[in-house]
Amino acid sequence: MxxxxxxxxTGIMGFGVVDIINGKMKLVDAGVITTPAHTAHDERxxxxxxxxxxxxxxxxxxxxxxxxxxxxxxxxTAMTVAEARGVAxxxxxxxxxxxxxxxxxxxxxxxxxxxxxxxxxxxxxxxxQLGLAEVPKPDDCADxxxxxxxxxxxxxxx
Numbered sequence: 001m002x003x004x005x006x007x008x009x010t011g012i013m014g015f016g017v018v019d020i021i022n023g024k025m026k027l028v029d030a031g032v033i034t035t036p037a038h039t040a041h042d043e044r045x046x047x048x049x050x051x052x053x054x055x056x057x058x059x060x061x062x063x064x065x066x067x068x069x070x071x072x073x074x075x076x077t078a079m080t081v082a083e084a085r086g087v088a089x090x091x092x093x094x095x096x097x098x099x100x101x102x103x104x105x106x107x108x109x110x111x112x113x114x115x116x117x118x119x120x121x122x123x124x125x126x127x128x129q130l131g132l133a134e135v136p137k138p139d140d141c142a143d144x145x146x147x148x149x150x151x152x153x154x155x156x157x158x
Contacts, residue, residue: 002028004061004097005148006052007140008069008085010044011035014140015052017059018130018148025152027130029059030141041080045087052091064092065100065151067107067143100151107143110150122146 007014016030033051035044066089069082092099102110109115111125123135123142129149136142 001063001152002059002061003148003151004056004059004064004092005144005146005151006064006066006085006088006092007143007147008067008081008088009140010041010048010080010084011037012138012140013048013052013084013088014138014142014144015055016136016141016145016148017055017061018145018152020152025129025131025149027132027136027145029055030136030145032138032140041083045083048084049087049091052088053094056091056095056097061097063098063100063151064089065102065147066092067147068101068103070104100155102147102150102154106154107146107150110153111146125149 001020003018005016013033017028019026019028033048035047069078069085089099105115108117108122112121119139126142126145126149127135136145
């Protein structure tokens with residue numbers, strides 16, 4: 001099974017594509033979609049949609065795993081990230097992908113066994129699960145891979 005994981009964001013959206021074959025995970029592609037800070041918000045959302053649509057078309061995942069939002073501080077940031085998340089979900093649905101959603105705590109619990117693990121612990125588990133020499137950079141990319149790995153473990157895909 002091929003899964004695309006998404007770490008939602010407006011300025012930087014992480015994505016990570018993994019294959020699960022006979023229970024083994026393999027990195028296919030990973031990176032970030034960036035949009036310039038001083039661009040109109042609607043243009044940024046369109047850019048995210050177009051870029052993610054291209055990534056989905058090129059990598060041909062069978063499902064999408066996306067992080068649910070959990071914000072307690074900045075409402076404005078939460079709203080713009082929620083809009084970017086909606087655009088990502090739309091891109092997945094337009095590609096006929098089933099969408100799985102996981103909270104940050106579910107991702108941390110699944111990867112590390114501890115729902116309040118720090119970023120470094122999660123990133124190290126991403127590195128180990130995928131057999132990589134180094135932790136994927138930037139953090140948004142590693143977080144997207146964590147979402148994909150979580151779905152594979154939660155669904156027992158492969």
